[in-house]
Amino acid sequence: METTSFIWPFTIGLLFITSFLVVIISIWITSLSRIDKSRIVHSIFTRKSLMAIGEVFMESLLHRKIFRKNRMLGYMHMSLAFGWFLLIIVGHIEAWNYYHSFSVPAYKAIFFPYFVPASASTNSGKVLAASMDIILLFILSGVLLAYYKRLNSKLFGMKKTTKLKAGDRIALSSLWLIFPLRFLAESVSAGIHHNGSFLSQPCGQIFASLIPLQSIEAPVWWAYSCSLGLFFMALPVSRYMHIPVEVVLIFLRNYGIRVKKRIGGFSRIQVYSCSRCGICLDSCQMTHAAIKDTQSVYVLKHIRNRNLTDEKLFNCLLCGRCQPDCPVGLELNNLRITQRIESTKEYNSSYEYLKNGKVAISPQTEVIYFAGCMTHLTPSIIKSMKEIFKVANVKYWFMDEDKTACCGRPLMQVGQYGAAGKLIDHNLERILASGAKKLVVSCPICYKVFNEDYSMSGIRVQHHSEYLLELMAENRLPVNKMPLKVIYHDPCELGRGSGIYHQPRLLLDEYVELISVKNEKESAFCCGGSLANIKIHMNERNQIRDKAMDEYLSYQPEMLATACPLCKKTFAKSNNLPVHDIAEIVYMAIHKNKIMNPEEQKFMEKSKIGL
Amino acid sequence: MKHIVIIGGGIAGMESACALTDAGHWVTLIEKEAQLGGKLNQWSFLFPDFTPAEKIKDTLFDKCQERDFSILLKTEVKSVQTHQKKFNIETFGGQKLEADAVVVSSGYELFDARRKEEYGYKIYDHVITSADLEKLLRPGSDLSVAAGKNPKRIAFVHCVGSRDEKSGNHYCSKVCCITGVKQAIELKKRLPEAEIFCFYMDLRMYGKHFEELYREAQEKFDIQFIRGRLSEAAEKMDKSLLIKAEDTLSGRPLKMNVDLLVLLVGMEAGKGTATAAAKCSIEYEDSGFLKTNDTFLFSNFSSQEGIFLAGSCTAPMSVNDTILHARSAAMEVNSWLRKQ
Numbered sequence: 003m004e005t006t007s008f009i010w011p012f013t014i015g016l017l018f019i020t021s022f023l024v025v026i027i028s029i030w031i032t033s034l035s036r037i038d039k040s041r042i043v044h045s046i047f048t049r050k051s052l053m054a055i056g057e058v059f060m061e062s063l064l065h066r067k068i069f070r071k072n073r074m075l076g077y078m079h080m081s082l083a084f085g086w087f088l089l090i091i092v093g094h095i096e097a098w099n100y101y102h103s104f105s106v107p108a109y110k111a112i113f114f115p116y117f118v119p120a121s122a123s124t125n126s127g128k129v130l131a132a133s134m135d136i137i138l139l140f141i142l143s144g145v146l147l148a149y150y151k152r153l154n155s156k157l158f159g160m161k162k163t164t165k166l167k168a169g170d171r172i173a174l175s176s177l178w179l180i181f182p183l184r185f186l187a188e189s190v191s192a193g194i195h196h197n198g199s200f201l202s203q204p205c206g207q208i209f210a211s212l213i214p215l216q217s218i219e220a221p222v223w224w225a226y227s228c229s230l231g232l233f234f235m236a237l238p239v240s241r242y243m244h245i246p247v248e249v250v251l252i253f254l255r256n257y258g259i260r261v262k263k264r265i266g267g268f269s270r271i272q273v274y275s276c277s278r279c280g281i282c283l284d285s286c287q288m289t290h291a292a293i294k295d296t297q298s299v300y301v302l303k304h305i306r307n308r309n310l311t312d313e314k315l316f317n318c319l320l321c322g323r324c325q326p327d328c329p330v331g332l333e334l335n336n337l338r339i340t341q342r343i344e345s346t347k348e349y350n351s352s353y354e355y356l357k358n359g360k361v362a363i364s365p366q367t368e369v370i371y372f373a374g375c376m377t378h379l380t381p382s383i384i385k386s387m388k389e390i391f392k393v394a395n396v397k398y399w400f401m402d403e404d405k406t407a408c409c410g411r412p413l414m415q416v417g418q419y420g421a422a423g424k425l426i427d428h429n430l431e432r433i434l435a436s437g438a439k440k441l442v443v444s445c446p447i448c449y450k451v452f453n454e455d456y457s458m459s460g461i462r463v464q465h466h467s468e469y470l471l472e473l474m475a476e477n478r479l480p481v482n483k484m485p486l487k488v489i490y491h492d493p494c495e496l497g498r499g500s501g502i503y504h505q506p507r508l509l510l511d512e513y514v515e516l517i518s519v520k521n522e523k524e525s526a527f528c529c530g531g532s533l534a535n536i537k538i539h540m541n542e543r544n545q546i547r548d549k550a551m552d553e554y555l556s557y558q559p560e561m562l563a564t565a566c567p568l569c570k571k572t573f574a575k576s577n578n579l580p581v582h583d584i585a586e587i588v589y590m591a592i593h594k595n596k597i598m599n600p601e602e603q604k605f606m607e608k609s610k611i612g613l
Numbered sequence: 614m615k616h617i618v619i620i621g622g623g624i625a626g627m628e629s630a631c632a633l634t635d636a637g638h639w640v641t642l643i644e645k646e647a648q649l650g651g652k653l654n655q656w657s658f659l660f661p662d663f664t665p666a667e668k669i670k671d672t673l674f675d676k677c678q679e680r681d682f683s684i685l686l687k688t689e690v691k692s693v694q695t696h697q698k699k700f701n702i703e704t705f706g707g708q709k710l711e712a713d714a715v716v717v718s719s720g721y722e723l724f725d726a727r728r729k730e731e732y733g734y735k736i737y738d739h740v741i742t743s744a745d746l747e748k749l750l751r752p753g754s755d756l757s758v759a760a761g762k763n764p765k766r767i768a769f770v771h772c773v774g775s776r777d778e779k780s781g782n783h784y785c786s787k788v789c790c791i792t793g794v795k796q797a798i799e800l801k802k803r804l805p806e807a808e809i810f811c812f813y814m815d816l817r818m819y820g821k822h823f824e825e826l827y828r829e830a831q832e833k834f835d836i837q838f839i840r841g842r843l844s845e846a847a848e849k850m851d852k853s854l855l856i857k858a859e860d861t862l863s864g865r866p867l868k869m870n871v872d873l874l875v876l877l878v879g880m881e882a883g884k885g886t887a888t889a890a891a892k893c894s895i896e897y898e899d900s901g902f903l904k905t906n907d908t909f910l911f912s913n914f915s916s917q918e919g920i921f922l923a924g925s926c927t928a929p930m931s932v933n934d935t936i937l938h939a940r941s942a943a944m945e946v947n948s949w950l951r952k953q
Contacts, residue, residue, distance in 0.1 A: 109685050287840070377846050378731070378847065379730065379731040379844075379845055380730050380846070381730065381731065381733045381736050381845075381846070381847065382730065385736055385848075385849075403847070404847075404855070407869075512831070540778045540779065544781075571730065574728070574730070575728065575780070576779065577728075578862070
């Protein structure tokens with residue numbers, strides 16, 4: 003039949019995209035490490051695959067995470083993704099119902115109303131035709147919302163949205179055309195052959211009363227086929243690659259594969275899974291300092307297009323605030339660090355001067371205390387910890403009292419893994435030589451690296467907020483509640499970085515009146531002082547800090563508590579509110595009379611303790 | 614007779630009050646403290662020639678006593694409002710004054726060294742500021758409280774709270790370099806056995822006899838100057854301090870144990886200065902110091918006609934510069950009033 007040549011744009015597009023995906027995904031999977039490959043082999047026939055299918059259904063089709071962010075935005079994504087999925091499935095059922103065969107070529111299902119001009123005679127055929135109309139209506143409502151979103155993204159809970167590239171524009175335009183054209187084509191066919199259902203049939207008849215439909219039937223099906231074909235052809239150069247790749251990502255993630263220190267197949271899969279929805283833009287605090295081109299979505303785009311500059315790569319606080327918001331669940335921080343490792347030249351970091359002497363500590367030593375470099379810049383935390391150890395009668399070894407190497411984490415954050423490794427080895431040797439079984443750390447930056455990158459089985463690493471809570475539970479710390487309204491600021495590396503949200507709060511609850519704020523825990527602000535950003539200017543840091551401080555001040559607290567020396571130092575500079583580490587607050591409770599500064603004196607007078 | 618209200622009874626306020634009284638005007642000097650003299654009351658000896666601060670203060674006091682002008686002590690200005698070429702000044706005590714011209718000589722504040730927590734001020738016993746040391750340098754005062762019984766080694770840190778982006782002050786406080794040299798010499802005289810080190814970024818010996826004093830400090834008093842900022846200080850069991858710095862001339866990190874650490878704190882605009890300035894619509898700089906109309910010819914003029922500026926409310930200034938600036942303010946006020 004001459005007129006069926008319109009199937010070719012669609013068929014060629016489908017063949018192209020299928021083979022393209024098969025090739026590229028195979029390349030990515032073959033470049034996975036041996037361990038990751040064996041993870042796939044060992045997990046593929048287990049529950050993990052079922053879980054992955056469930057996740058694909060919930061996230062790739064229903065878009066549950068986007069729903070949580072904003073219902074309109076969620077509905078828009080769901081109607082397009084889930085609707086299209088249903089259209090394909092029901093279309094194939096329709097074809098199967100008619101031809102009674104599974105081996106019908108895809109185009110017969112896709113262009114079913116054209117190939118089966120007779121109106122559905124069976125009941126099942128009528129039901130299917132009606133379902134197709136319902137699904138199409140559902141998708142068209144989503145397309146309408148998508149048009150509207152381009153005009154007004156605020157309605158969808160998004161303050162900012164990403165800019166499009168040529169490939170994206172082609173894919174987006176064809177995507178927007180696919181469904182209206184399908185509707186048009188179906189209606190036109192219905193107008194001629196009377197094979198439509200409740201929506202396409204009346205529309206077809208209206209069209210028929212306006213123009214002779216015979217001559218435009220083939221062209222509209224051509225247009226529909228072309229829009230599909232074009233979409234498939236543009237897919238590899240557009241952000242819509244995320245649609246197929248995200249499915250692969252979900253499976254691999256369920257098999258336990260994570261981003262590694264080196265760029266590999268899995269990190270490519272993550273990069274291609276980014277839909278550039280731009281939800282991460284809203285949570286990024288860099289925008290508070292008017293820095294608008296270094297956010298995760300842009301960095302991933304530049305990685306994909308191989309035009310990432312160091313200026314953008316390193317201008318990020320690695321606070322991880324964008325991560326919980328990512329609807330695809332990408333490991334945004336790790337991806338950036340991986341890229342930093344790639345872009346950094348290794349310094350000549352021999353660290354030859356680091357010599358491991360004998361670690362002579364008494365065998366009764368309960369705890370190794372590592373303050374960290376940042377804590378050495380906030381000596382009142384050290385002073386408080388020393389006093390707490392004394393009061394709780396803890397035998398401890400102050401590992402970095404005099405000289406110690408850095409924990410290695412700041413180097414890692416800027417991609418210097420080789421150098422960091424040397425420091426880690428040095429510290430590890432000393433820690434192991436001490437024989438103590440617990441390492442207490444005052445700095446969340448150190449805490450994270452000790453926890454994740456030091457292989458020291460049998461030694462428990464605790465941040466001092468966890469440790470102090472434990473001491474308190476063992477009744478080794480005096481408890482003394484002060485009537486002070488305090489906000490707890492979650493440090494990035496302790497909260498989002500290490501998942502410690504509750505211990506500091508439980509501890510503070512015993513000493514002060516804790517008030518909760520809107521942006522806390524997972525969505526807590528970064529103080530702006532992060533060591534991970536080596537491009538930002540001091541005034542920009544201050545803007546980020548001030549914005550966070552403004553929110554805190556709106557709750558009229560009397561003190562800001564934190565559990566990180568860097569956060570403390572950063573906020574203390576803004577000079578609006580007394581800022582203290584958890585350890586200092588415990589110290590204050592122990593030493594009612596020894597007060598640190600006049601602001602506290604006011605509070606102490608107020609709270610009528612001591613003085 | 615024209616009435617001039619001077620806000621701030623430090624040396625700038627005192628000097629311009631005397632000069633304006635001499636020019637035949639009626640002057641009211643407002644001071645928030647219980648006595649005149651401002652920060653000069655806190656200093657013992659002045660650079661570069663170790664003149665006792667007492668001497669300068671007494672001379673200024675005598676000068677004020679000899680002249681007839683009103684002094685309002687323990688009085689703070691609440692608002693300054695312009696009304697038909699007159700200024701209405703209201704104090705927190707509810708007093709209302711009307712003036713033909715206003716001189717702002719509200720001075721400066723010292724940088725709060727606790728803001729550089731890494732140096733341990735108010736955390737460690739043996740860390741003091743240059744202002745604390747000044748009190749200890751008075752004849753007969755006991756140094757051992759701050760420095761221990763026999764301090765062997767003393768370190769000075771320059772630029773604490775000045776030229777420091779992290780503490781938010783980009784400007785140079787101008788007087789701390791020479792203060793450090795002066796105080797190091799004084800300490801050496803008191804404790805000849807002690808070694809004294811000064812950690813600096815640059816030494817800005819801008820004034821008359823400053824450079825000579827710096828030279829003398831090295832040659833005669835054996836004070837050692839190390840170019841490099843301190844990164845941190847830690848207290849040891851015996852209350853001595855372990856300081857970490859980098860000698861940027863030899864390019865080496867260094868550690869040193871000292872018995873006393875002196876922080877040369879810089880000058881900052883008064884906390885309320887900027888807000889007060891905004892209230893009576895005179896302009897101020899990012900640093901909080903008041904803006905003068907230009908640097909050369911109108912350094913006593915504020916952006917509001919009839920409000921004049923004198924002394925260190927405009928920028929960090931030494932005692933002698935402040936006195937000169939206050940005198941020139943008086944001259945400008947006088948010739949402006951004559952033109953009215």
